[in-house]
Amino acid sequence: MTANILAGITAVVTFLFVLSMLRKGALREKYAVLWLFFSFVALVFALIPDSLNWVATKVGVAYPVNLVFFVLAVLLVLVSVQLSHELSRHEARIRRLAEEVALLHEEIRELRENRDE
Amino acid sequence: MIIRGALVAIPAWNEEGSIADVIAKVREHRPDADILVVNDGSSDSTAEVARAAGATVVSLPFNVGVGGAMRTAFLHAQRGGYQAMVQVDADGQHDPADLDRVLDGLADADVVVGTRFHPDSMYFVGGPRRWAMVLLSKSLSRMNKGKISDPTSGFRSAGPKAIALFAVDYPADYLGDTVGSLAIAIRNGLVIKETPVTMYFRQAGRPSKNAIWSALYLGRATLAIVATATRSRKTPKGDAA
Numbered sequence: 001m002t003a004n005i006l007a008g009i010t011a012v013v014t015f016l017f018v019l020s021m022l023r024k025g026a027l028r029e030k031y032a033v034l035w036l037f038f039s040f041v042a043l044v045f046a047l048i049p050d051s052l053n054w055v056a057t058k059v060g061v062a063y064p065v066n067l068v069f070f071v072l073a074v075l076l077v078l079v080s081v082q083l084s085h086e087l088s089r090h091e092a093r094i095r096r097l098a099e100e101v102a103l104l105h106e107e108i109r110e111l112r113e114n115r116d117e
Numbered sequence: 118m119i120i121r122g123a124l125v126a127i128p129a130w131n132e133e134g135s136i137a138d139v140i141a142k143v144r145e146h147r148p149d150a151d152i153l154v155v156n157d158g159s160s161d162s163t164a165e166v167a168r169a170a171g172a173t174v175v176s177l178p179f180n181v182g183v184g185g186a187m188r189t190a191f192l193h194a195q196r197g198g199y200q201a202m203v204q205v206d207a208d209g210q211h212d213p214a215d216l217d218r219v220l221d222g223l224a225d226a227d228v229v230v231g232t233r234f235h236p237d238s239m240y241f242v243g244g245p246r247r248w249a250m251v252l253l254s255k256s257l258s259r260m261n262k263g264k265i266s267d268p269t270s271g272f273r274s275a276g277p278k279a280i281a282l283f284a285v286d287y288p289a290d291y292l293g294d295t296v297g298s299l300a301i302a303i304r305n306g307l308v309i310k311e312t313p314v315t316m317y318f319r320q321a322g323r324p325s326k327n328a329i330w331s332a333l334y335l336g337r338a339t340l341a342i343v344a345t346a347t348r349s350r351k352t353p354k355g356d357a358a
Contacts, residue, residue, distance in 0.1 A: 092289070095181050095185045095289055098177050098178050098179060098181055098185070099177065099181070099185060099188060099189040099192060100192075101177075101178055102155070102175045102176055102177045102178065102189055103175055103189060103192060103193055103196075105175070105176060106173065106174065106175045106176070
């Protein structure tokens with residue numbers, strides 16, 4: 001029972017933490033929603049342990065805890081890959097902007113020079 | 118759009134010591150060509166020195182690597198209406214006396230690579246780095262259906278078709294600027310040729326290349342080729358000359 005309380009508290013803390021970050025604008029909704037959903041599901045399982053047992057039996061996993069670990073591992077991997085993807089895209093965009101800035105800078109310098117002549 | 122002749126693009130990162138000399142030599146051999154120095158976030162006075170030497174200088178706000186610097190140059194070449202662009206290293210490894218040969222090759226090719234491997238060459242690489250380069254050369258030559266003996270050479274020229282392609286699609290990753298860009302050109306049906314060039318050794322000390330470095334080099338290069346070889350074309354198939 002203590003394990004459930006611990007899990008429940010962790011879920012609530014995570015939920016509130018993500019929510020506060022969202023309110024401060026430190027996290028965008030599209031990312032926040034994901035974490036809020038995770039912590040909500042964790043909270044449900046912590047409050048109603050039978051719900052986890054029920055899901056585990058449905059998918060044919062003998063030990064409910066294993067189901068939690070498995071799903072969690074898969075989700076974390078997916079989230080990491082998704083974040084790497086976003087990061088790559090952003091790096092490419094920033095580089096592109098840097099290139100444009102460099103070209104514009106030179107163009108402006110040239111225009112100024114011609115104007116001052 | 119104004120049609121211009123040749124643009125000599127020199128990507129430079131902290132090369133204040135050699136850039137003026139390179140610009141002077143380029144000017145001597147190709148007085149007709151415009152010179153563009155892409156200052157890749159240098160912390161020294163590369164930009165000022167290059168501008169004083171008479172080159173057009175475009176300064177990137179931070180270091181983006183040779184690939185990003187080259188794409189900036191291709192963008193500049195495309196927007197400026199240049200019919201040919203040739204890349205020359207800022208450290209003086211390339212001999213501007215070869216400029217004519219590398220540019221003239223564009224008469225019947227879209228990309229001309231200056232190869233450092235030829236009977237008269239003083240250039241030599243050994244060990245795992247050599248194997249890596251041979252493998253890269255073999256696989257690219259096969260994709261190209263024509264020999265590319267030195268795919269990592271940075272002394273190369275591009276015609277109008279290649280300029281248009283590279284202005285939108287030029288890899289920024291390590292080795293992508295040399296090997297990856299060739300793979301992209303082949304994928305898009307461009308004609309690639311090679312011509313012998315002279316290669317001078319870099320005077321300043323370079324970090325030693327050990328076995329681990331070579332293995333990583335080979336791995337990344339292979340990844341670069343595989344990534345581009347399996348990628349979709351940017352231009353329609355029938356577009357190839």
